[in-house]
Amino acid sequence: MLKGENESITLRVKGDGPAGSVIAVSDSFGNARGYVTNPVVEIPLNSRGKLDVSGAIGPNGSLTVIKDLNLKEPYVGQIPLVSGEIAEDITSYYAVSEQVPSVCALGVLVNPDLTIKKAGGFIIQLLPTAFDDTIDAVERCIKDIPSVTSMLCDGLTPEEICQRVLAEFELDVLDDSYPKYKCNCSREKVEAALISTGKESLEEMSQDESTEVCCQFCDKKYTFSGKEIVKLIERAKK
Secondary structure (H helix, E strand, C coil), X not given: CCCCCCCEEEEEEEECCCCCEEEEEEECCCEEEEEECCCCCCCCCCCCCCCCHHHHHCCCEEEEEEEECCCCCCEXXXXXXXXXXXXXXXXXXXXXXXXXXXXXXXXXEECCCCCEEEEEEEEEECCCCCCHHHHHHHHHHHHCCCCHHHHHHCCCCHHHHHHHHCCCCCCCCCCCCCXXXXXXXXXXXXXXXXXXXXXXXXXXXXXXXXXXXXXXCCCCEEXXXXXXXXXXXXXXXX
């Protein structure tokens, strides 16, 4: 839903469950990245025999949405979690913070070795000009739809999922894109982050033979010698 080339959106879910904070970031091209504070959480399946996302996130906490639209300040919206189930909390965010009636559903299938087999979802939003009969039709459509995971297992494409979900409508595909996991970290950005820690912190680092910084999103490691840290101290003074 981002329009500009350099825009981005960040979702931060912070609950009281064992997973800790969950952060996802995407730009307007669908280049996404994310991380979980505690990614390996072993809890029983939920009552439906599926991954207990709510149990991992925790029902108490907040969902924060940060939209960087290249304005002076990013737009920040925050709501309390309603369940810890990501799709339910996103639906609640749109209703409460942006007053946009929405339906969001997500699903993920995990292999025995904890790799992701399939993942996907959909979001339906009503325009302010939607007529009552359109709203009624959407409500009928979503009443008995299969779960996202079952549709993924059946091999449905995104277009086929849209058609299954909105069975009473004729759909026109206006655009498509191919999102991917892509981190935009760089040595320059890590240097800026180190400088932001302050002179005192940098002076402590400079005493070590080397300082290693690991990107939380892609695990890429950046190593700085003591001399390089001293140069950063000089830059911090300017």
